[in-house]
Amino acid sequence: MPTILSQNLRKVYSVQKKRPGLSGSIRDLISPIHEDKVAVKDVSFVIEEGELVGFIGPNGAGKTTTLKMLSGLLYPTGGEVRVLGFDPWKREHNFLKSISLVMGQKNQLWWDLPAIESFNLAKDIYGIDGKVYQKTLDKLVQMLDIGDVLNVQVRKLSLGQRMKAELVAALIHSPKILFLDEPTIGLDVVMQQSMRVFLKEYNQTNPGSIILTSHYMDDVKELCKRVIIIDQGSILYDGLLSEVIARFSQHKIIEVITPSGTKTHKVLRAKVAEKAADLLKDPQVIDINIKEVEIEDVIRRIFAGEKKD
Numbered sequence: 426m427p428t429i430l431s432q433n434l435r436k437v438y439s440v441q442k443k444r445p446g447l448s449g450s451i452r453d454l455i456s457p458i459h460e461d462k463v464a465v466k467d468v469s470f471v472i473e474e475g476e477l478v479g480f481i482g483p484n485g486a487g488k489t490t491t492l493k494m495l496s497g498l499l500y501p502t503g504g505e506v507r508v509l510g511f512d513p514w515k516r517e518h519n520f521l522k523s524i525s526l527v528m529g530q531k532n533q534l535w536w537d538l539p540a541i542e543s544f545n546l547a548k549d550i551y552g553i554d555g556k557v558y559q560k561t562l563d564k565l566v567q568m569l570d571i572g573d574v575l576n577v578q579v580r581k582l583s584l585g586q587r588m589k590a591e592l593v594a595a596l597i598h599s600p601k602i603l604f605l606d607e608p609t610i611g612l613d614v615v616m617q618q619s620m621r622v623f624l625k626e627y628n629q630t631n632p633g634s635i636i637l638t639s640h641y642m643d644d645v646k647e648l649c650k651r652v653i654i655i656d657q658g659s660i661l662y663d664g665l666l667s668e669v670i671a672r673f674s675q676h677k678i679i680e681v682i683t684p685s686g687t688k689t690h691k692v693l694r695a696k697v698a699e700k701a702a703d704l705l706k707d708p709q710v711i712d713i714n715i716k717e718v719e720i721e722d723v724i725r726r727i728f729a730g731e732k733k734d
């Protein structure tokens with residue numbers, strides 16, 4: 426049984442259409458008109474135990490909506506979804522004990538309490554054995570290096586400290602699936618890096634799967650072998666990150682080094698050998714390198730709607 430099975434998943438929001446002007450606003454109050462907004466059109470994929478998958482796409486692509494359906498916060502309009510064999514929407518206790526959703530934009534800890542109180546509360550809610558709880562907590566606190574702020578009111582923590590505390594709260598019951606929706610958003614470069622190091626180590630030392638959305642390609646490059654690219658509610662690509670370039674870029678870069686500096690040429694894949702041989706004819710050339718274009722560039726172009734370069 427796959428960890429996550431999503432088949433033709435669909436979500437249509439009903440949004441109120443605004444009429445123009447003051448009289449329009451009054452009529453909106455009396456007889457609102459609704460229109461459909463297709464957020465997730467048709468999404469199918471399978472995720473196996475232990476995978477760390479990057480779920481990427483431009484703003485409004487449907488990532489958060491999909492994660493909310495997978496974690497049971499939203500009821501799908503169509504299609505089928507099974508997570509660890511459960512129907513997420515039923516939000517059964519055993520399902521909730523097996524997953525966690527962390528949203529970088531949303532605070533899930535008690536704002537006025539020290540983080541440790543939220544963790545203790547989770548211990549009771551999930552019925553975690555005292556010794557197991559202490560062991561998991563110690564390990565997470567050590568890995569995230571937040572021992573010194575556990576007793577500080579959450580509202581007084583920096584964004585980075587708070588995100589780390591959010592992760593502890595999300596992982597304290599050792600879920601089998603962790604959904605991360607932009608966990609590094611707004612963090613400074615150093616804090617982003619320490620989050621990545623943590624997630625990588627966590628994924629390597631714990632069973633279970635992680636689905637990660639991020640707008641930072643560095644997160645995805647460092648953490649995910651597999652990516653699912655979604656755009657306008659449909660899947661554009663599902664496969665190895667390392668193959669995204671070959672699939673979406675028809676070009677390679679030839680770097681030519683001469684005593685006066687380095688020059689780069691963007692060349693069609695099929696013409697690389699021919700072009701390189703041609704460039705080497707110049708006696709000034711000391712060396713040449715053939716490289717792939719940058720993954721950032723490829724992804725940016727895909728997001729901009731240009732499917733091939």
Ligand SMILES: Nc1ncnc2c1ncn2[C@@H]1O[C@H](COP(=O)(O)OP(=O)(O)OP(=O)(O)O)[C@@H](O)[C@H]1O
Nearest residue numbers: 438440462464482483484485486487488489490491
């Ligand atoms: N509650 C809602 N009601 C109506 N429309 C919504 C609602 N939530 C999201 N949408 C719309 O659905 C589409 C998908 O939104 P979603 O939040 O899933 O995108 P996303 O991929 O997470 O984007 P981002 O990268 O900006 O977080 C967008 O067009 C958005 O405006």
Ligand SMILES: [Mg+2]
Nearest residue numbers: 488489490606
């Ligand atoms: Mg989102």
